[in-house]
Amino acid sequence: MAFVFLPALARMAVCGGTHGNELSGVYVVQEMERQRKEKGEGVWPIPVTTVLSNPRAVKECRRYIDTDMNRCFTRDMLSCPITDSSPYEVRRAQELNNLLGLKGSTDATDMICDLHNTTSNMGLTLIHYTTSDWVTLHICKYLQTKITKVPVRVLVLDVPISDSYSLESVSKHGFTLEVGPQPHGVIRADIYNIMKEAVDLTIDWIHKFNSGTVFEGGDVEAFKLIKSVDYPRDPETRSLTAAIHPQLQDKDFCLLKHGDPLFLSFSGETVNYKEEETLHPFFINEAAYYEKGIAFHLGKKIMLKIPTVRVQKD
Amino acid sequence: MSSRTNISCLQEAARVAIFGGTHGNEMSGITLVNMWIQNSAEIERNRLVVKPFISNPRAVEKCSRYIDTDLNRAFTPETLSAPDVEGLPYEVQRAKEINQMFGPKGSSDAYDVIFDLHNTTSNMGSTLILESSTDLFNLQMVHYIKKALAPHTCSVLLNEHPQLKYSTTRSVAKHPIGLEVGPQPQGVLRSNVFESMRTILKHALDFIQLFNSGVEFPPCTVDVFRVQERMDYPRDTNGNITAMVHPHLQDCDWEPLNHGDPMFLTFDGRTVLYEGANTVYPTFINEAAYYEKQQAFMTTCREILAANAIRKACK
Numbered sequence: 219m220a221f222v223f224l225p226a227l228a229r230m231a232v233c234g235g236t237h238g239n240e241l242s243g244v245y246v247v248q249e250m251e252r253q254r255k256e257k258g259e260g261v262w263p264i265p266v267t268t269v270l271s272n273p274r275a276v277k278e279c280r281r282y283i284d285t286d287m288n289r290c291f292t293r294d295m296l297s298c299p300i301t302d303s304s305p306y307e308v309r310r311a312q313e314l315n316n317l318l319g320l321k322g323s324t325d326a327t328d329m330i331c332d333l334h335n336t337t338s339n340m341g342l343t344l345i346h347y348t349t350s351d352w353v354t355l356h357i358c359k360y361l362q363t364k365i366t367k368v369p370v371r372v373l374v375l376d377v378p379i380s381d382s383y384s385l386e387s388v389s390k391h392g393f394t395l396e397v398g399p400q401p402h403g404v405i406r407a408d409i410y411n412i413m414k415e416a417v418d419l420t421i422d423w424i425h426k427f428n429s430g431t432v433f434e435g436g437d438v439e440a441f442k443l444i445k446s447v448d449y450p451r452d453p454e455t456r457s458l459t460a461a462i463h464p465q466l467q468d469k470d471f472c473l474l475k476h477g478d479p480l481f482l483s484f485s486g487e488t489v490n491y492k493e494e495e496t497l498h499p500f501f502i503n504e505a506a507y508y509e510k511g512i513a514f515h516l517g518k519k520i521m522l523k524i525p526t527v528r529v530q531k532d
Numbered sequence: 533m534s535s536r537t538n539i540s541c542l543q544e545a546a547r548v549a550i551f552g553g554t555h556g557n558e559m560s561g562i563t564l565v566n567m568w569i570q571n572s573a574e575i576e577r578n579r580l581v582v583k584p585f586i587s588n589p590r591a592v593e594k595c596s597r598y599i600d601t602d603l604n605r606a607f608t609p610e611t612l613s614a615p616d617v618e619g620l621p622y623e624v625q626r627a628k629e630i631n632q633m634f635g636p637k638g639s640s641d642a643y644d645v646i647f648d649l650h651n652t653t654s655n656m657g658s659t660l661i662l663e664s665s666t667d668l669f670n671l672q673m674v675h676y677i678k679k680a681l682a683p684h685t686c687s688v689l690l691n692e693h694p695q696l697k698y699s700t701t702r703s704v705a706k707h708p709i710g711l712e713v714g715p716q717p718q719g720v721l722r723s724n725v726f727e728s729m730r731t732i733l734k735h736a737l738d739f740i741q742l743f744n745s746g747v748e749f750p751p752c753t754v755d756v757f758r759v760q761e762r763m764d765y766p767r768d769t770n771g772n773i774t775a776m777v778h779p780h781l782q783d784c785d786w787e788p789l790n791h792g793d794p795m796f797l798t799f800d801g802r803t804v805l806y807e808g809a810n811t812v813y814p815t816f817i818n819e820a821a822y823y824e825k826q827q828a829f830m831t832t833c834r835e836i837l838a839a840n841a842i843r844k845a846c847k
Binding site for chain 2: 245248249252253279337399400401402403404405406407408410411457458461462463464467482484503505506508509
């Protein structure tokens with residue numbers, strides 16, 4: 219088994235409210251800040267910065283004010299000049315890059331956990347850009363073994379870091395914790411508890427790693443994003459003519475085979491999956507994706523091999 | 533012949549409207565109404581005008597609950613008689629327009645029946661909402677619908693509470709009925725929820741057609757849940773919530789809540805218990821739109837309402 223030494227993770231950030239109506243993250247961050255006030259800076263075994271990413275959107279309980287902040291972290295958008303007419307989120311993204319970055323530099327925070335909710339039935343899904351970040355993948359493996367109340371899955375976007383656009387790409391290692399299903403604007407206790415547990419376990423892993431624990435390598439099952447599918451729409455008005463089929467609704471990460479139902483039209487016809495390749499759907503019927511023209515994403519199941527890791531002693 | 537003397541003769545229900553998009557992010561009603569505006573075949577019935585109508589088009593366009601203020605609270609006498617001045621909130625202007633088109637509220641010119649289509653993030657299943665315990669037409673219609681839907685269940689919520697009752701969009705009509713189907717997140721269209729709402733309306737229109745054709749409906753009883761109280765989240769001095777609906781209560785709409793049962797869970801893990809003396813039946817548990825209205829859930833009590841036989845009045 220391959221054995222890799224990696225530097226310790228000195229600083230971690232937990233970000234909630236990147237989308238202002240995804241409430242688990244908002245309240246996890248709030249609760250962590252309350253704990254810090256009550257118990258002092260030593261409340262966690264490693265230094266943790268807590269951030270409310272999009273405070274104006276949180277105040278109005280909306281996904282965003284001007285534009286989706288979780289698409290504002292490209293190199294271009296982080297370096298574009300800010301004027302009076304700049305969208306709020308572009309401005310805020312640059313503030314966050316100054317606080318937690320700079321993205322791509324050696325000063326960047328070691329780990330950002332960005333907390334999100336989805337209306338899709340995705341349990342706990344850990345989303346990351348690449349297949350070669352051993353720290354992030356080890357944390358995913360750790361969460362998969364420790365959390366048993368809901369399925370824990372790993373989703374890799376397979377996008378080079380140079381093209382990354384979301385908040386967690388500001389740090390050296392980062393991932394999104396996506397928990398669902400939860401309606402936007404609602405806080406469910408069961409979903410909050412899963413999110414809180416995942417954050418606590420991430421802090422726990424980093425502390426153990428930094429203290430010299432050896433984490434055995436092995437196989438990590440993951441899903442790689444391949445493409446997206448839109449709803450059937452009226453060609454003129456672009457309004458929906460079908461909804462996600464009842465047999466697909468809530469079946470995130472199931473096996474989708476040729477001939478399986480995808481949509482049920484309002485006039486009663488079933489639209490079936492016509493491709494030959496068996497893929498796995500996820501983000502099925504996410505509220506925020508109607509405006510992005512996405513009914514669901516499709517992914518391929520892959521097996522990633524990760525080496526045994528241990529902290530590099532100076 | 534005593535049964536003959538207890539038949540209520542009621543006016544024909546000639547003008548019916550179906551409102552979708554009273555809240556612009558409750559997708560089942562919006563989708564159904566838009567579909568029926570394009571092609572009304574499914575909602576056509578003999579001797580009946582059924583008008584599908586989008587109540588709050590600007591909110592629908594934005595996919596938000598409202599633009600300035602909640603349309604479904606805007607039909608008070610004060611709002612409806614507000615003078616036409618510049619700067620009126622959008623929904624106030626809209627309420628006045630709706631009152632002119634489908635009312636005036638309280639007059640003999642008002643539409644006979646308005647169905648107002650809503651979704652909720654609460655696990656309420658199919659629910660019909662009544663505003664009066666003595667509207668025989670509505671009671672008989674609800675009884676018919678429930679029987680037609682069986683074995684699928686349909687709950688009936690009665691909001692006749694003097695303080696908690698609110699001035700709904702549908703209250704412009706002589707016989708207002710709210711259709712509330714959940715759970716469905718705002719901005720999402722779930723196929724099963726959509727089809728449930730569609731089926732309820734099919735049965736409702738069948739009832740009206742039968743009634744208008746002279747069919748007599750015998751006396752009946754309707755099991756209802758009568759609104760008692762609004763329960764808010766525990767909050768701090770800044771008005772922020774300090775706890776969530778407890779996992780044991782979450783999704784348990786219509787199930788008994790007894791003294792000592794868990795009600796809320798604080799963010800740091802403490803349970804808050806229900807302290808009420810009597811068993812209540814909670815509903816609208818964890819509805820997204822009610823955080824700003826200071827409501828975590830509503831309590832109700834069970835009641836059986838009786839309705840006389842009804843028949844269309846002869847001219």
